[in-house]
Amino acid sequence: MKGSKILIVDDERVITDILSDFLGIEGYNISTASSGPDALKLLEKDVFDIVISDLKMEPMSGLQLLEEVKKREWNVLVVIMTAFGTVETALEAMKKGAFDYILKPFRMEEVVQIVKRALAVKKLADENFELKETLSLYKMSEELDMSLHIEDIVKTLLNFTLNHIKADLLELYLYDRAGEKIELHHSISALNSAEHKMWFNPDSMKGLEGGIQPLVGDVSSAVKFANSDKKEIPESFCVVPMLHHKELLGYLVASSFSPLRKFTEGHRKFLAVMSSRASVSIINARLVEDMREAFRQTIQALTRALEAMDKYTSGHSDRVTLYCKLIGMEMNLDSETQDILTNTALLHDIGKFGCHANLNKPGKLTLEEYEIFKQHPNFGVEILEPISFLKPLLPGIKYHHERWDGKGYPEGLKGKEIPLIARILAVADAYDAMTSNRAYRKAMTHKVALNELQRCSETQFDPEVVNSFISAIEKYREKAIAEGISVPQ
Numbered sequence: 001m002k003g004s005k006i007l008i009v010d011d012e013r014v015i016t017d018i019l020s021d022f023l024g025i026e027g028y029n030i031s032t033a034s035s036g037p038d039a040l041k042l043l044e045k046d047v048f049d050i051v052i053s054d055l056k057m058e059p060m061s062g063l064q065l066l067e068e069v070k071k072r073e074w075n076v077l078v079v080i081m082t083a084f085g086t087v088e089t090a091l092e093a094m095k096k097g098a099f100d101y102i103l104k105p106f107r108m109e110e111v112v113q114i115v116k117r118a119l120a121v122k123k124l125a126d127e128n129f130e131l132k133e134t135l136s137l138y139k140m141s142e143e144l145d146m147s148l149h150i151e152d153i154v155k156t157l158l159n160f161t162l163n164h165i166k167a168d169l170l171e172l173y174l175y176d177r178a179g180e181k182i183e184l185h186h187s188i189s190a191l192n193s194a195e196h197k198m199w200f201n202p203d204s205m206k207g208l209e210g211g212i213q214p215l216v217g218d219v220s221s222a223v224k225f226a227n228s229d230k231k232e233i234p235e236s237f238c239v240v241p242m243l244h245h246k247e248l249l250g251y252l253v254a255s256s257f258s259p260l261r262k263f264t265e266g267h268r269k270f271l272a273v274m275s276s277r278a279s280v281s282i283i284n285a286r287l288v289e290d291m292r293e294a295f296r297q298t299i300q301a302l303t304r305a306l307e308a309m310d311k312y313t314s315g316h317s318d319r320v321t322l323y324c325k326l327i328g329m330e331m332n333l334d335s336e337t338q339d340i341l342t343n344t345a346l347l348h349d350i351g352k353f354g355c356h357a358n359l360n361k362p363g364k365l366t367l368e369e370y371e372i373f374k375q376h377p378n379f380g381v382e383i384l385e386p387i388s389f390l391k392p393l394l395p396g397i398k399y400h401h402e403r404w405d406g407k408g409y410p411e412g413l414k415g416k417e418i419p420l421i422a423r424i425l426a427v428a429d430a431y432d433a434m435t436s437n438r439a440y441r442k443a444m445t446h447k448v449a450l451n452e453l454q455r456c457s458e459t460q461f462d463p464e465v466v467n468s469f470i471s472a473i474e475k476y477r478e479k480a481i482a483e484g485i486s487v488p489q
Contacts, residue, residue, distance in 0.1 A: 002026075004028050005050075006029070007031050007051045008020060008053075009038075009051060010081065012054070035058070043072075044262060050078075052079045055080050055082040062080050067096065070096070077121070077122055079099055079115075081104060154282075160274070161254070165267050167256055169254070174250035175248065179247070198227065205225070205239065205241075214268055235259045236261060236262045237256070240275045299346045316349070316433075317347070317348070323428035326472035330471055340393065345428065350380045350397065351378065351383065354379030380398065408460075427453065430461070446477070453470070
């Protein structure tokens with residue numbers, strides 16, 4: 001392809017001149033070097049498509065130059081030139097990654113054909129790489145779209161980017177919601193030493209177009225942006241702002257502490273794409289967090305309103321929520337299910353708003369009162385059903401009085417027909433009811449309540465949930481007692 005860049009390396013000036021003239025006539029951009037070290041300097045400063053190097057040179061041979069190119073992972077094809085007597089060595093070079101070899105004395109027609117073939121192969125490889133890169137970006141975008149937690153978004157972003165650009169260290173600095181204070185939010189490193197972390201001072205960016213100018217620099221410029229107490233300064237670094245419209249969210253910082261790995265403008269563009277995509281996801285996650293907080297406050301308000309009706313049930317929802325959390329962790333529930341379980345526990349008795357009978361009077365409920373009480377799961381569903389974001393809570397609220405043996409209410413579900421959240425809630429609710437004072441009886445002791453749960457396991461309660469609760473509550477009580485937290489006696 002015309003305009004492709006070729007670097008010719010040979011310690012014989014006549015060879016470089018001949019190849020430069022002929023390949024220049026073919027329309028290629030030619031640079032030359034008289035030694036391996038000089039070639040490396042040119043390769044560090046510019047991007048080449050092909051390197052044509054002599055095999056026998058001092059102080060660095062063509063094989064050594066090839067090894068350095070491979071070590072630095074430069075996207076360039078190497079062609080080795082050799083005399084007739086060292087064909088075996090040239091073949092060895094191909095085993096080590098050389099694209100092809102040219103025998104001296106060479107014919108220019110053969111050289112041109114090798115160059116054309118090399119460029120065709122490189123073009124195909126670059127297109128395949130771009131396709132893989134596009135697919136990878138698409139896959140990462142899908143993962144970001146599915147992430148509603150900032151921590152998940154950040155981990156996806158940093159892991160993908162670290163592997164893609166082969167950085168030694170990636171750090172994400174984020175401003176607080178007020179946009180006033182910036183801190184390191186997360187970092188990921190390919191190095192064992194912690195000395196490299198947090199070398200970057202984000203406040204040093206303020207003088208560059210309001211902090212929104214991206215940077216690619218080496219060790220000399222890194223000093224200007226480093227914390228004053230840092231001794232470990234990167235050999236190469238890249239900083240891109242995290243922007244959403246005109247709002248500066250923070251900075252994504254890639255660092256290389258090896259002189260063999262230098263960041264380029266291409267890396268900066270890639271990081272800019274990553275930061276732009278992640279910025280949108282972070283903003284979306286913050287909106288979800290705000291909705292969750294509003295959701296939590298709504299639930300808390302409803303719970304407090306319910307408990308204000310009856311001094312005997314004050315704190316009941318909070319305690320049941322705690323016990324549900326303990327069971328959920330013991331059963332290794334995923335975070336989404338755990339959130340639904342927690343919020344369901346807070347609102348599980350909301351249907352008692354619809355019960356007009358005095359449910360906490362001294363003495364036994366009449367048959368009529370008990371039938372009214374049995375309706376509170378359905379009342380709860382009727383109260384919350386119009387609120388769309390509370391729909392995931394409805395199954396647990398409706399079925400938390402079902403029994404393992406099918407003798408519960410409101411629908412007589414049996415065994416695993418009962419939603420798991422409802423089965424967990426049934427155990428937590430029963431334990432708190434037994435260990436709390438009521439108008440009609442005194443609280444049971446912890447031991448008596450556990451014995452009752454075990455007695456009713458496989459009839460009223462899911463045995464797996466009972467076992468998980470007993471295991472979890474004993475561990476919690478031991479820790480709570482040591483910390484002076486009140487627990488049922």
